[in-house]
Amino acid sequence: MEKNAEHTSHVHRDDEADKLGMWLFIFTELLLFGMLFLMYAVYRYRNPVAFQLGGEEIDVVIGVINTVILLISSATVAMSITAIQRGKKTQALLFLGTTLIIAVVFLVNKYFEWGTKIEYGFYPGGEALLELGHGTVLFFGLYYIMSGIHALHIIIGIGLFIYVFQQIRAEKIHKTDYVWLENTGLYWHLVDLIWIFLFPLFYLIH
Amino acid sequence: MSESTTSSKHVSFLEYKGKYKGLLGWIFSTDHKRVGLLYLYTMLVFFSIAATLGLLMKLQMLAPGHTLMGPQTYNAMFTVHGIIMIFVIVVPGLPAVFGNFFLPLMIGAKDVAFPRLNLASWWIYVIGILVVLSSQFIGGWPDTGWTFYAPYSFQTPVNIVPALVGATIMGFSSILTGINFIVTIHRMRAPGMTWFKMPLFPWTLYATAWIQVLATPVIGITLLLTLMERLLGVGIFDPRLGGDPILYQHLFWIYSHPAVYIMILPGMGVISEIIPVFSRKSIYGYKAIVLSSLAIAFVGYFVWGHHMFTSGMSGRALYAFSFLTFLVAIPSAIKVFNWVSTMHKGSLLLQTPFYWAVSFIFVFMIGGLTGLVLGSLATNVHVHDTYFVVAHFHFIVFGGTGYSFMAAIHYWFPKMFGRMYDRSWANIGWVTFFAGFLSLYTPMFVLGLQGMPRRYYDYLPEFHAWHIFSTLGSILMIAGAAIVIINLVRSSRHGQKTSEKNPWGGKTLEWQADTPPTLENWEEVPTVTQKPYEYK
Amino acid sequence: MSEEKHHISSYKSHLLVLLALLILTAASVAVTSVEMGAYNTLVAMLLAGAKATLVLLWFMHLRFDNKIYAIFTAFVIVLFLLVLFVTFFDYSYR
Amino acid sequence: MILGASTFVEGVDNAFMLILGISFFFLIGITLTIILFIYRYNEKRNPKATPVKDSVTLEVTWTVIPIILVLGMFYYGYVGWIPMKRPPSEGVMVTANARMWSFNFRYENGRVSDKLYVPKDTAVIVNLNALDVLHSFYIPAFRIKEDMVPGLANNRSWFEATKVGSYTIFCAEYCGLQHSYMLSEVVVMEQEDFWNWYNDPDAMVEEIPEDANLALLGRQLVQAKGCVACHSLDGSNLVGPSFAGRFGETITVITGGQEREIEYNEEYITRSIYEPDADISVGFRPGQMLSYEGEITEQEIELIVEFMKSLSEE
Structure with missing residues (x-):
C-alpha cells in the first residue's frame, strides 16, 4: 500500500538541522584534537629543553608555505559558498577546484617534509631518534601523530570536495540547496583551525 | 480503538511491510522504533553472554585456589565482561533502546532528525562488537581489564588490538547517536512544546547526548594512541620511552568518568517519568530535576581524578578532585529527594514498573552513599582498587542503569509490543533479582574494607566466608534475571494483546500514540499546551 | 531567499579576512626570532587564538548565524580549557 | 573497621x-x-x-x-x-622493587628481603620502584596504598606501625597473569629485634663460609628475589617452567625461532637469568620475564644452581 512512504515522507529537508549536526561533529573533532593538544602541553611542560631543540629540527619554510596555502584554501572555500548563494555555478566550481588543488599540494609538501625526516631516521622507533633521549622521542612522536591525524583529515576533505564538486556540476547543489557545500566548508575550516595551532607549536616556538 | 480497525492508516510499525521483508526489513529499516528494538535485541544477546561470564567468575571465587579455570582465563573473562557490559550494554543502553524508541514519540516527532544516520549507528555498533569478538581468532582474548591501563596494555603478550579498535568503533556509534538526539531535540519538538514543557526523559537524553558528543572523542583518541603505541612504539605512554603512564589514566578517565553519567542520567530520566505516573501526581521540582541533570553533566567533566587518588598524582590535584567530587554528589541527592516527595500524598499504583523504580532509588542511594566513601581522600586510599569499588560501581552502573532499564521496559512494554507481560511472573522476577542483587554485591563492601583487592583470581582464606555469600547471591540474581527476561521475551510474542493507548494513565505524548505506534507515529502531530505530568 | 535569514558574505570581506590572517601569520613568524623566554609561547598562542577567532567568526559564519552556534562553540572551548586547567593541577605540583 | x-x-x-x-x-x-x-x-x-x-x-x-x-x-x-x-625526613628508608609478580625490599645498608621487616613506632619511608608495569603497594592493616609507577619520580609511601605482628602486602593494581599471587608480608618487630635483624652479620657476609649449606642459601635467594612467583618448586608449571627435577636433563628450547635441544646446566641457568628470552622452553611464552642483570650476581647464581641440583637429587 504505502510502498515508499518510508523515504518520501519522513525524510524531510531541514538545512538548519544538518548544519547543527555538522557543528556538533566539529565539537567532537575539537575535543579529539584538544586531547592531543593537552598531551602536547603536558609533555612540553615536562621536557621544555627537548621540545625546544625538537622544534629547531623542523623546517619552518615548509610550515609557512603550508600555513599560507591552507589559509588561502579556507578563503576560497568560503568564497565558493558566496558564489553558490549568488547562483554563480562556474565561480563556485572555480573556487572549489582551487581549494581541492591546494589540499593536494598541502599533502605533497607534507610527503616531502616527512620523507626527509624519515630518511634521517627521525621516525617513531627510528635509531637516530632513540639516541636523542626521551623528550625528543616524545616531541617527534607527537609531531607525527598530530600532523598525521591532521593529514588524514585533509585526505577526507579531498574526498568531500570531489563529491561536492560533482554535485554542483550535476546541479544537485544549487542556489537554494547548498547545505552539503556549507558543511564541507565548515569541515575544511576546522582542518584549518587545527593547523593554525599546530603550526606555531611544532614549527615556530623554540 | 479496537483490534479490528487495521485500516491502512493504523498498521503498527511491527507489522509494517517496507521495501524489504523479514529480517532485512529490520536491519535496513530507518524507523526509529525498529532501530531501538534492534539495539534491544543485540543487547539482550550480549547481556546474556556477559552475565554468564560474570556468573562463571563468581563460581571461580566460591573457593580459594584453582577451581574452575586458570588465571589467564579468569583475567580474560573480567576483561571481556567489562568491555561488553560497558561499551555494548550500559553506555549505549537506555539512549539507544528507549531514547531511539521514545524520544521522537515523547516530543511529538515522526522520527529522529537523521534516520539513516541512526540506522548507520546501529551498524557501526554491531561492527564494533564483531571486531572485539574477532579477538578470539587473532591472538586471544584481551587480558588488560576494560581500562587498558598503560603500560601493561602494550606489554601483554595477547593481542589487544581488536579490543581497542572495536571499542573505538563503538564510541563512534555513540557519538553519532548523541548528535542525532541533540539535533532532534532542538529541531523537532511538537508545536507548543517549549524547552520547559519537555518531559524529563528527553531532558536527560539531551544532557547525555552532550556528554556523548564531547567526551567520547577523548576515549577514541586515547585508545587509538594506545594502539599506535603498541604497534609503532611511538613513546606516548610508555615510560621506557619517556611517556607518562599516569597521563593515560587522565585521558582515559576524562572520558570514562563522564561516561558514568552517560549511563546513569537517562536512568534518572526514566525514574522521573515513572514515579509521577504511578503516583498520579505531578513531579515534584521539575525545574530542579532539569537543572540538576545539566549540572551533573557539566560538573561531571571535572571529577575524573577521583579514579586516580592512589595513582601517584600530585597532592593538590587530589584534594581539588576530591572537593569537586563531593559537589557532584549534590544534584543526585536533590533528585532522590524530589522523587520521594513526588510520592507524598499521591495515589500509588503498585505495579511492576513502580517496584523497579522504587528499588532503583534504594540501590542508587547505596551506590551514591558509598561513592562518598570513595570520594573522601583518607578512606579512598584504603578501599581504592578493592572489592569496595567493585561493589560501588555495580550498585551505580548495574543498580542504576540496570534497574532503570528494567523499570523502563516494564513501563513501556505494552506500547512497544502491543502486548502485556505476565504481571505475577514479572513481580516474582523482580523480588528474586532484587534479593540476589543485594546478597551478591553487599558482601563485596565488607570484603573491600577487609582489603580484598579487585581483579584477583585467587584469594587468601580469610576472605572465604563473604565470597560464598556473594556467589550464592549471584546465582539467585541470575535466576531472577532469567525469570524477568524469559517472561518479557515470551510475552512479546504470546502475551495478552492490547491496543489500549494509555494503560498506566501517563500524561506524556507517547501515550497518545497508537499501541503499538504506526510507522509515522502520528497522523497529525499533536500540539502541546500543558506542562508534562499535569495531574489534576 | 531573504537577506536576514541567509547572510551572504561578499568576496571582499573574505579577502580582507584572508589578508588579516596572512598578516597575523607573518607576525607570528617574525616574533619567533625575538627572545622572550616563556612569553614566546604565550604570544604565539595569542596570535593563533586571534587567527582562530577570525576563522570562526567570518569563515565559519558564527557572526551571522543563529547565536546558539556561537554560544555552543564558546562553551566547548571553555570546557576544553577547563579540562586543561584541571589536568595541570596534577602536573604543576608533581 | x-x-x-x-x-x-x-x-x-x-x-x-x-x-x-x-x-x-x-x-x-x-x-x-x-x-x-x-x-x-x-x-x-x-x-x-x-x-x-x-x-x-x-x-x-x-x-x-x-x-x-x-x-x-x-x-x-x-x-x-x-x-x-607528608613523610618525615627521618626514618628507616627502604626501596620496594616490584616486578611481575613479586616484591622485594632493599634497605639502606644493602640488605635485601622478600618480606618487609620494620620496627614498631618508627617512621618507615618506602621508595616505590616498579620495574615493568604498574603495581600498587597496599597494606590494608596500615590503611596505605600507593601505585608503583615505572619512571615516576618521588614515588613513595610511608607509615609508622603501632602493633607488632605480620600483615599482608597486596599488589592492588592489576598487573597481569599472576597478579593475585603478588603478595608479601610486612613484619612489625620490636625496635630492638628489628635492629638486630637489620645488622645481622650472617645476612651481610660477602664470603660464604665453607660449611654453609649452599642449597639452602639458594632456596632463600629464589624466595627473596621473587622467582617462586612464576617458577614452582614442586614440578607444576606456572608462568615459567618449574625449578624442580630439571637440572642435568636435556630439554627442548626455542632459540631465535628454531627448536633445539640443550642441557639444563649452569650455563643455561645463567643465560636464562640474564637474557630470559634467549632460550624459551617449549610451551612457554617469551616476554614474560625481565632480565635480572645487575640484580643477581654470578656468585648468587652459583647458589641457585646448587639449590636446583639439590631439587633434582631429592
Whole structure:
C-alpha cells in the first residue's frame, strides 16, 4: 500500500538541522584534537629543553608555505559558498577546484617534509631518534601523530570536495540547496583551525 | 480503538511491510522504533553472554585456589565482561533502546532528525562488537581489564588490538547517536512544546547526548594512541620511552568518568517519568530535576581524578578532585529527594514498573552513599582498587542503569509490543533479582574494607566466608534475571494483546500514540499546551 | 531567499579576512626570532587564538548565524580549557 | 573497621565512621519514608492524589544541608589523608622493587628481603620502584596504598606501625597473569629485634663460609628475589617452567625461532637469568620475564644452581 512512504515522507529537508549536526561533529573533532593538544602541553611542560631543540629540527619554510596555502584554501572555500548563494555555478566550481588543488599540494609538501625526516631516521622507533633521549622521542612522536591525524583529515576533505564538486556540476547543489557545500566548508575550516595551532607549536616556538 | 480497525492508516510499525521483508526489513529499516528494538535485541544477546561470564567468575571465587579455570582465563573473562557490559550494554543502553524508541514519540516527532544516520549507528555498533569478538581468532582474548591501563596494555603478550579498535568503533556509534538526539531535540519538538514543557526523559537524553558528543572523542583518541603505541612504539605512554603512564589514566578517565553519567542520567530520566505516573501526581521540582541533570553533566567533566587518588598524582590535584567530587554528589541527592516527595500524598499504583523504580532509588542511594566513601581522600586510599569499588560501581552502573532499564521496559512494554507481560511472573522476577542483587554485591563492601583487592583470581582464606555469600547471591540474581527476561521475551510474542493507548494513565505524548505506534507515529502531530505530568 | 535569514558574505570581506590572517601569520613568524623566554609561547598562542577567532567568526559564519552556534562553540572551548586547567593541577605540583 | 596497626588508622577510620553514620542516617530515613508512603498513599488507601505545590524553601533546604554535610566529609577525609602525603625526613628508608609478580625490599645498608621487616613506632619511608608495569603497594592493616609507577619520580609511601605482628602486602593494581599471587608480608618487630635483624652479620657476609649449606642459601635467594612467583618448586608449571627435577636433563628450547635441544646446566641457568628470552622452553611464552642483570650476581647464581641440583637429587 504505502510502498515508499518510508523515504518520501519522513525524510524531510531541514538545512538548519544538518548544519547543527555538522557543528556538533566539529565539537567532537575539537575535543579529539584538544586531547592531543593537552598531551602536547603536558609533555612540553615536562621536557621544555627537548621540545625546544625538537622544534629547531623542523623546517619552518615548509610550515609557512603550508600555513599560507591552507589559509588561502579556507578563503576560497568560503568564497565558493558566496558564489553558490549568488547562483554563480562556474565561480563556485572555480573556487572549489582551487581549494581541492591546494589540499593536494598541502599533502605533497607534507610527503616531502616527512620523507626527509624519515630518511634521517627521525621516525617513531627510528635509531637516530632513540639516541636523542626521551623528550625528543616524545616531541617527534607527537609531531607525527598530530600532523598525521591532521593529514588524514585533509585526505577526507579531498574526498568531500570531489563529491561536492560533482554535485554542483550535476546541479544537485544549487542556489537554494547548498547545505552539503556549507558543511564541507565548515569541515575544511576546522582542518584549518587545527593547523593554525599546530603550526606555531611544532614549527615556530623554540 | 479496537483490534479490528487495521485500516491502512493504523498498521503498527511491527507489522509494517517496507521495501524489504523479514529480517532485512529490520536491519535496513530507518524507523526509529525498529532501530531501538534492534539495539534491544543485540543487547539482550550480549547481556546474556556477559552475565554468564560474570556468573562463571563468581563460581571461580566460591573457593580459594584453582577451581574452575586458570588465571589467564579468569583475567580474560573480567576483561571481556567489562568491555561488553560497558561499551555494548550500559553506555549505549537506555539512549539507544528507549531514547531511539521514545524520544521522537515523547516530543511529538515522526522520527529522529537523521534516520539513516541512526540506522548507520546501529551498524557501526554491531561492527564494533564483531571486531572485539574477532579477538578470539587473532591472538586471544584481551587480558588488560576494560581500562587498558598503560603500560601493561602494550606489554601483554595477547593481542589487544581488536579490543581497542572495536571499542573505538563503538564510541563512534555513540557519538553519532548523541548528535542525532541533540539535533532532534532542538529541531523537532511538537508545536507548543517549549524547552520547559519537555518531559524529563528527553531532558536527560539531551544532557547525555552532550556528554556523548564531547567526551567520547577523548576515549577514541586515547585508545587509538594506545594502539599506535603498541604497534609503532611511538613513546606516548610508555615510560621506557619517556611517556607518562599516569597521563593515560587522565585521558582515559576524562572520558570514562563522564561516561558514568552517560549511563546513569537517562536512568534518572526514566525514574522521573515513572514515579509521577504511578503516583498520579505531578513531579515534584521539575525545574530542579532539569537543572540538576545539566549540572551533573557539566560538573561531571571535572571529577575524573577521583579514579586516580592512589595513582601517584600530585597532592593538590587530589584534594581539588576530591572537593569537586563531593559537589557532584549534590544534584543526585536533590533528585532522590524530589522523587520521594513526588510520592507524598499521591495515589500509588503498585505495579511492576513502580517496584523497579522504587528499588532503583534504594540501590542508587547505596551506590551514591558509598561513592562518598570513595570520594573522601583518607578512606579512598584504603578501599581504592578493592572489592569496595567493585561493589560501588555495580550498585551505580548495574543498580542504576540496570534497574532503570528494567523499570523502563516494564513501563513501556505494552506500547512497544502491543502486548502485556505476565504481571505475577514479572513481580516474582523482580523480588528474586532484587534479593540476589543485594546478597551478591553487599558482601563485596565488607570484603573491600577487609582489603580484598579487585581483579584477583585467587584469594587468601580469610576472605572465604563473604565470597560464598556473594556467589550464592549471584546465582539467585541470575535466576531472577532469567525469570524477568524469559517472561518479557515470551510475552512479546504470546502475551495478552492490547491496543489500549494509555494503560498506566501517563500524561506524556507517547501515550497518545497508537499501541503499538504506526510507522509515522502520528497522523497529525499533536500540539502541546500543558506542562508534562499535569495531574489534576 | 531573504537577506536576514541567509547572510551572504561578499568576496571582499573574505579577502580582507584572508589578508588579516596572512598578516597575523607573518607576525607570528617574525616574533619567533625575538627572545622572550616563556612569553614566546604565550604570544604565539595569542596570535593563533586571534587567527582562530577570525576563522570562526567570518569563515565559519558564527557572526551571522543563529547565536546558539556561537554560544555552543564558546562553551566547548571553555570546557576544553577547563579540562586543561584541571589536568595541570596534577602536573604543576608533581 | 578492620584490624589496624599504623598511625594512619585513626584518621582514616574516623572519616569512614563519619561518612558511614551520615549515610546510614539518610539511607534508613529515606527508605523508611518510601515504605511509609507506599503504605499510607497506595491506591487502595488513598484513591485520590492531592496535588502539592513545589516549595522553594524546601528545595533550598535540601540542597544546602547536603552541601554542608559533604563539605564536612571532605574535611575529615582531607585531615585523615594529609599525613600520608607528608613523610618525615627521618626514618628507616627502604626501596620496594616490584616486578611481575613479586616484591622485594632493599634497605639502606644493602640488605635485601622478600618480606618487609620494620620496627614498631618508627617512621618507615618506602621508595616505590616498579620495574615493568604498574603495581600498587597496599597494606590494608596500615590503611596505605600507593601505585608503583615505572619512571615516576618521588614515588613513595610511608607509615609508622603501632602493633607488632605480620600483615599482608597486596599488589592492588592489576598487573597481569599472576597478579593475585603478588603478595608479601610486612613484619612489625620490636625496635630492638628489628635492629638486630637489620645488622645481622650472617645476612651481610660477602664470603660464604665453607660449611654453609649452599642449597639452602639458594632456596632463600629464589624466595627473596621473587622467582617462586612464576617458577614452582614442586614440578607444576606456572608462568615459567618449574625449578624442580630439571637440572642435568636435556630439554627442548626455542632459540631465535628454531627448536633445539640443550642441557639444563649452569650455563643455561645463567643465560636464562640474564637474557630470559634467549632460550624459551617449549610451551612457554617469551616476554614474560625481565632480565635480572645487575640484580643477581654470578656468585648468587652459583647458589641457585646448587639449590636446583639439590631439587633434582631429592
